[in-house]
Amino acid sequence: MSAVLDILTTTLTVAAASGLVSAEIDVTPNDSGLPGIAALRTIVGAVMTIGLILSVLALIVSAIVWGFGANSSNPHLASRGKIGVLVSCAAAIITGASVTLITFFWNVGQTVS
Template structure:
């Protein structure tokens, strides 16, 4: 398909940026958990835990997106 290589490159970069955002979110979530726990701010720690869960879920979805799409395409 014409332009397939450019599309593949674009999708690869999008996945890389998505995974990078998830890693940065996990780092920020860990910091919020630590700061919230040490400074007696339980709402920060709670938000950090929620952010960490969503960062991990986001990384799983981004990392397996190609397999999910290929499986769905094969079912059709």
């Protein structure tokens, strides 16, 4: 292991001294790089809408299951309904916050040096 590290260190030192290693690479996302970016944004927005609608549907169904379980003295069914309510709310939160989360982590990644 030590020999591999020595070889790697020597190789990097030689590459840096000879100018083979670039000091800065600057790549940023652009809106005009590929055709169809606007259509892709529209598709992603539509998928987010479908995800939110399905989260609401799951919340309604889970609340009904929870209610049936509670009123029929079936703790297994009631607990499944509770879990469904929590999962559907979490799915709605993640779907709604997805753009903000990606932007946040993109900005964090840009600060890594």
